[in-house]
Amino acid sequence: MPAADDAPVILGNEPGSFARGVLTDRHPALIQQVRDAFPCTPVQHRALDALLRSVTDGVIEPLAPDAHDRAQWEIWGRDSAGGSWFGRSWFDVPFLWSESYFYRVLLDAMGHFTDGPWRGVDPFAPFKDAELRGTAVDDELAALDGLAGRSADEQALALAHASLWGNRADLSFRIASGAAPTDGGTDPRLVADDGPLLWSLLPVGAASTVHLIADNAGRELIPDLVLLDHLLHTERASRAVLHVKPYPYYVSDATMTDVIDSLRRLGAASGYAAEIGKRLWSAMAAGRLAVRAHGFFRAPLPYSAMPDDLRQDLAGATVTILKGDLNYRRLVGDRYWAPTSSFAGRTAYFPGPVAALRTLKSDVIVGLDAHVLDGLEASGKPWRTSGTHGLVQARR
Numbered sequence: 489m490p491a492a493d494d495a496p497v498i499l500g501n502e503p504g505s506f507a508r509g510v511l512t513d514r515h516p517a518l519i520q521q522v523r524d525a526f527p528c529t530p531v532q533h534r535a536l537d538a539l540l541r542s543v544t545d546g547v548i549e550p551l552a553p554d555a556h557d558r559a560q561w562e563i564w565g566r567d568s569a570g571g572s573w574f575g576r577s578w579f580d581v582p583f584l585w586s587e588s589y590f591y592r593v594l595l596d597a598m599g600h601f602t603d604g605p606w607r608g609v610d611p612f613a614p615f616k617d618a619e620l621r622g623t624a625v626d627d628e629l630a631a632l633d634g635l636a637g638r639s640a641d642e643q644a645l646a647l648a649h650a651s652l653w654g655n656r657a658d659l660s661f662r663i664a665s666g667a668a669p670t671d672g673g674t675d676p677r678l679v680a681d682d683g684p685l686l687w688s689l690l691p692v693g694a695a696s697t698v699h700l701i702a703d704n705a706g707r708e709l710i711p712d713l714v715l716l717d718h719l720l721h722t723e724r725a726s727r728a729v730l731h732v733k734p735y736p737y738y739v740s741d742a743t744m745t746d747v748i749d750s751l752r753r754l755g756a757a758s759g760y761a762a763e764i765g766k767r768l769w770s771a772m773a774a775g776r777l778a779v780r781a782h783g784f785f786r787a788p789l790p791y792s793a794m795p796d797d798l799r800q801d802l803a804g805a806t807v808t809i810l811k812g813d814l815n816y817r818r819l820v821g822d823r824y825w826a827p828t829s830s831f832a833g834r835t836a837y838f839p840g841p842v843a844a845l846r847t848l849k850s851d852v853i854v855g856l857d858a859h860v861l862d863g864l865e866a867s868g869k870p871w872r873t874s875g876t877h878g879l880v881q882a883r884r
């Protein structure tokens with residue numbers, strides 16, 4: 489796999505590849521899940537049928553002429569040779585693009601952007617709600633009580649790991665169970681651990697501003713919020729900015745509605761979780777915690793293409809933390825990079841110090857030590873895509 493900038497872009501057309509499996513299996517299954525979760529109208533059923541036909545046998549159609557963002561997607565759909573992804577097979581265009589556009593068309597099929605009763609309805613809300621109200625969240629919030637008596641450093645480590653593994657909906661607030669080492673030892677599931685560098689970027693009392701680019705709602709967003717509370721409460725940060733999606737995107741990506749739901753869930757809990765919920769509520773009121781939903785967060789593009797206003801905003805961060813797999817793909821570029829190519833090199837364009845907390849769920853990976861890579865490859869397991877491994881990567 490090449491290290492150069494011309495590393496192959498991941499497409500969906502390679503037989504047996506992870507990307508192809510997402511297009512052939514996951515997207516049709518998701519259409520069915522959404523169909524089953526809502527009392528769909530005949531119009532919605534027909535639109536979902538059309539999307540299913542399109543993703544299985546058809547080509548990529550442009551948005552309707554009156555779609556509010558048609559012009560924007562036409563620009564985003566231009567290839568580097570001046571052609572367009574529209575009219576091509578879903579399998580032959582960049583995976584990041586086809587996957588993002590699939591979600592945009594799914595929202596259309598459900599009438600999300602059309603005047604009428606379905607406008608603004610989140611097609612993933614039933615799944616998000618079930619997760620947020622589940623007993624697993626009760627247990628995870630109760631486990632926060634065990635953290636209250638620990639040192640600030642132990643809490644920081646446990647909460648960063650909870651945020652990381654929350655990306656797999658597998659939280660680890662339970663430091664007592666040994667899920668997240670608190671003695672400075674390395675979690676064997678981490679393929680890279682720049683935790684010490686990340687903490688060195690946020691010394692106590694330095695009036696830092698931390699930005700966090702969120703990924704999923706529910707069991708990931710709650711630990712993200714708890715982590716931000718910790719950074720504010722322990723004065724590792726004096727301000728926090730949380731970036732969410734402007735509208736529902738990918739299966740469970742967090743929107744403002746999800747932030748509100750999570751804050752209410754924390755506030756309605758008991759014990760330390762409730763205390764955290766109250767602090768976050770006050771931080772919102774005081775402007776120490778801000779939430780933003782820039783339109784670029786639903787773009788089918790890498791962050792290297794971010795617009796100037798977002799670049800300027802992130803340039804004001806002491807460090808920007810990106811959560812999850814999709815954000816990682818967009819951060820380093822959705823390509824088959826050489827796994828040992830440098831994370832700092834791949835992210836040099838980013839407008840300030842940056843860190844990634846990610847569970848590995850797709851083929852993209854950079855910044856591995858050669859011996860770690862050898863061990864992973866020797867395991868014969870699908871370590872890149874199975875969610876069994878995670879990483880903390882950072883650069884100043």
Ligand SMILES: O=P(O)(O)OC[C@H]1O[C@](O)(CO)[C@@H](O)[C@@H]1O
Pocket residue numbers: 510514587655703704738811812813814815817849850
């Ligand atoms: O929620 P996350 O961590 O961003 O994961 C998204 C990942 O899930 C998929 O959409 C399907 O597995 C990947 O293509 C994508 O990178």
